[in-house]
Amino acid sequence: MTREERIARRELAALASEERGRQLLQLALRGIQESGHGLTIGCWVKPGGGVAGCVFQHAYWQGVAEGAFEATATATTEIKDFVPEEDFRLVMAAIRALDVLGKRRFLKRHGLWRTLDEAAWRSTVEQLLIDALAEGAPEQNQRPALVSA
Numbered sequence: 001m002t003r004e005e006r007i008a009r010r011e012l013a014a015l016a017s018e019e020r021g022r023q024l025l026q027l028a029l030r031g032i033q034e035s036g037h038g039l040t041i042g043c044w045v046k047p048g049g050g051v052a053g054c055v056f057q058h059a060y061w062q063g064v065a066e067g068a069f070e071a072t073a074t075a076t077t078e079i080k081d082f083v084p085e086e087d088f089r090l091v092m093a094a095i096r097a098l099d100v101l102g103k104r105r106f107l108k109r110h111g112l113w114r115t116l117d118e119a120a121w122r123s124t125v126e127q128l129l130i131d132a133l134a135e136g137a138p139e140q141n142q143r144p145a146l147v148s149a
C-alpha cells in the first residue's frame with residue numbers, strides 16, 4: 001500500500017466516522033456503482049463526450065436522484081449544507097487525498113497528454129469507500145456504557 005493510499009484511507013475513514021459523512025460516502029458509492037457516469041479525478045467532461053465526476057460529484061448526483069439534494073443547487077453548496085459545518089473540513093481532506101492518490105497512481109503521461117486508467121481508478125475508489133464504510137460502522141464507533149455500582 002502506498003503512502004497516498006494510506007492517507008486516502010485515513011481521510012475517508014474519518015469522514016465515515018461522522019453520521020452525515022457516512023451518508024455522503026454511501027451516496028457516493030451508490031452513485032459510482034449505479035449512475036453510469038464516468039469516475040474522474042476532479043470533475044470534467046471526458047474526451048469523446050460524456051459527463052464524468054469525482055467521488056463527491058457522484059454523491060451529489062445520487063443525492064439528487066434520491067431526493068436528498070436539490071437539482072437546482074451546485075454540488076458544493078448541497079454538500080456544504082449536508083454535513084455539519086465543522087465536518088466539511090473532513091470532506092475537503094478526503095477530496096485532497098483522493099486527488100493526490102489519483103494523480104500519482106492512475107494518471108499516465110503520454111507526452112503532453114494525460115490519460116486516466118478509469119477502470120483501475122474506479123475499482124480502487126469503490127474498494128476504498130467500502131473499506132471506509134466497514135471500518136467506520138456504527139457498532140465499532142459506539143463506546144461501551146459505563147457500569148456504576
